[in-house]
Amino acid sequence: MNIFESINNTSNKASDIGERYVDKSFEYFKLKVFQQLTYTISMAGKALIIGAVLFIGLIFLAFAAAIAIGDALGHVSLGYLIVGALFLITAFVIYKVRYLIDGKIIRKIQIKFYKA
DSSP: OHHHHHHHHHHHHHHHHHHHHHHHHHHHHHHHHHHHHHHHHHHHHHHHHHHHHHHHHHHHHHHHHHHHHHHHHTOHHHHHHHHHHHHHHHHHHHHHTHHHHHHHHHHHHHHHHSOO
């Protein structure tokens, strides 16, 4: 009977060690998900704030440029037309190279997400 008790004790120890490993792995993954989630939310928040301020600045610069171009040409409406056309051209160029932007974002997130 001593052999059976020894096998029983060994299997109980192995079971306990396995349970502790699973618990610690679960805790690690929870912490890793929390880290990635907070990093992502932090980056999105900063991008939103910076983007909003840059957008407001761009609007003011666009109005100033349109007025200046319109004064130089003698018609303010021509200035607005030229600035609007520049925005459309810029949007078209960004649309055509959007896959490059996607690739850069994916590489940047991949480095942060799969970092051990």
